[in-house]
Structure formats: structure tokens, C-alpha cells
Amino acid sequence: xxxxxxxxxxxxxxxxxRLDAVDDWFGRIQTRLAEVSAAPDARPATxxxxxxxxxxxxxxxxxxxxxxxxxxxxxxxxxxxxxxxMARSAPIRAHMLEAAAEERAHLxxxxxxxxxxxxxxxxxDPLWYMGSYALGAAVARLGDGVSLGFVSExxxxxxxxxxxxxxxxxxxxxxxxxVVARMQADEAAHGQAARDRGGIELPPPVRGLMRxxxxxxxxxxxxx
Numbered sequence: 001x002x003x004x005x006x007x008x009x010x011x012x013x014x015x016x017x018r019l020d021a022v023d024d025w026f027g028r029i030q031t032r033l034a035e036v037s038a039a040p041d042a043r044p045a046t047x048x049x050x051x052x053x054x055x056x057x058x059x060x061x062x063x064x065x066x067x068x069x070x071x072x073x074x075x076x077x078x079x080x081x082x083x084x085x086m087a088r089s090a091p092i093r094a095h096m097l098e099a100a101a102e103e104r105a106h107l108x109x110x111x112x113x114x115x116x117x118x119x120x121x122x123x124x125d126p127l128w129y130m131g132s133y134a135l136g137a138a139v140a141r142l143g144d145g146v147s148l149g150f151v152s153e154x155x156x157x158x159x160x161x162x163x164x165x166x167x168x169x170x171x172x173x174x175x176x177x178x179v180v181a182r183m184q185a186d187e188a189a190h191g192q193a194a195r196d197r198g199g200i201e202l203p204p205p206v207r208g209l210m211r212x213x214x215x216x217x218x219x220x221x222x223x224x
Contacts, residue, residue, distance in 0.1 A: 051117045051173065058170040063119035064222040065165045066176055069183070070110035071122040071221035072158060076103045078129040079154065082136025083147050092144045095197060099151070099190055106186065109179045116175070122221040148199030153207055155191030157214060159184055 051059055077100055084096035114120060122128070140147045162184040169177050202210075 053172045059117055062169055062173045062176050063117040066110050066113045067122055068218045068221045071128050073103055073107040073110055074125045075128040075132040078132030079136040082133035083140040086137040086140035088144050106183050113176050113179055123224045124220055145198050145200045148194040148197050149202050151194040152191045152199040153202050155187045159187045
């Protein structure tokens with residue numbers, strides 16, 4: 001109406017504020033991706049042991065399996081950091097960040113093995129990270145019990161997945177087998193910690209969907 005000024009636009013609805021939020025989110029993602037792509041500080045020492053005594057076929061097999069494991073650890077970084085970002089309580093946020101820091105060692109071990117085998121990480125690592133970050137954030141919004149239950153089920157499936165890799169890795173590749181064995185023990189401990197903190201049992205359909213998603217990732221990461 002004449003004589004009346006337009007109502008001021010709410011800051012929450014400002015297009016500029018929305019763009020700033022998007023830029024901030026992508027900035028965080030780029031920073032995290034740079035961190036997970038950094039040169040490894042490998043432990044145990046055998047993680048960077050040269051792959052002597054392996055045939056070309058065995059070397060390719062070890063490299064493919066360790067690339068899958070590396071991609072899984074990239075996804076774990078995104079998952080835990082997304083869950084920490086949206087956690088409803090400070091103790092759970094701290095727990096997720098601590099778990100991400102522990103999983104960082106696994107990432108370094110796998111990268112060390114890839115370097116020693118003359119191979120490289122998955123080209124799809126940015127996709128695994130961003131997808132897992134978004135999933136972790138979404139799960140965390142459902143509550144701490146669900147978020148911890150998701151960690152518990154994820155670690156249970158990863159533990160079984162690592163057992164399979166331990167069975168498939170060439171006997172001559174003792175360094176990769178040691179890395180996988182130590183990762184498997186750590187994942188079991190992480191899953192138990194999530195259950196001890198109140199993680200709930202997820203419904204069978206959710207667990208099945210998680211297994212299907214994991215198969216898609218592992219199948220792609222082996223070759224790419």
C-alpha cells in the first residue's frame with residue numbers, strides 16, 4: 001500500500017546468507033578431503049614394507065583389496081565427522097570425533113600399503129567422503145541412540161568385510177595381512193563402544209540396505 005515500506009527481509013531467508021552457508025559447507029568438505037588425502041604416517045611399520053615376492057597377479061589382488069579398505073576408511077571419516085557435526089549431545093560429539101581420529105590411523109596404514117604396492121587410492125574417494133558425511137549428518141538428526149546404532153552396525157559389517165579380505169589376501173603379502181588384522185580388531189572395539197554408549201539395534205531392512213550400499217562401494221573401489 002502507498003506510504004508503507006516493504007518489510008525487511010529476514011536474515012534467515014536472505015539468498016546471500018544461504019550462499020554463504022553453502023560455501024562454508026563446501027569449504028569444510030574440501031578441507032576434510034585434503035586431510036584424508038595427506039601423505040601417510042604409516043603404522044605399523046610393516047604398512048610401508050615393500051611388496052617383494054609377489055607375482056604381478058598377487059600384487060594386483062592386494063592393491064585392489066587395500067584400495068577398497070582405503071575407500072572404506074575415507075567413508076568412515078566422512079560418516080563420523082558428519083555424525084559429530086549434527087550430534088545432539090556434547091559427549092556423543094566428542095565420541096564421534098575421537099573415533100574419527102582413531103580411524104585416521106587405518107587410513108594411513110592402507111595408504112602406506114597402496115604406495116608400497118605401486119598403486120593409488122580410489123578415484124571415487126571424494127564421492128565416498130561426501131556421501132558418507134551427508135549420511136552421517138542425516139542419521140545423527142534421528143537421535144544419539146540411532147546414530148550410535150548405525151556406528152555399531154557399520155563396524156559389524158566392516159569387521160566381517162575385513163575377515164573376508166584377510167582370507168583373500170596372498171599369503172606372501174604378510175604386511176597387508178597384518179594391517180587388515182589390526183584394523184579388524186579395532187573395528188570390533190569401536191562397535192562395542194557404540195553399543196556400550198547406548199546404540200540401538202537397527203531394523204533388518206536398514207541393515208540390508210547398508211550391506212547393499214557397501215557392496216556398491218567395494219565393487220567400484222576395487223577397480224577405480
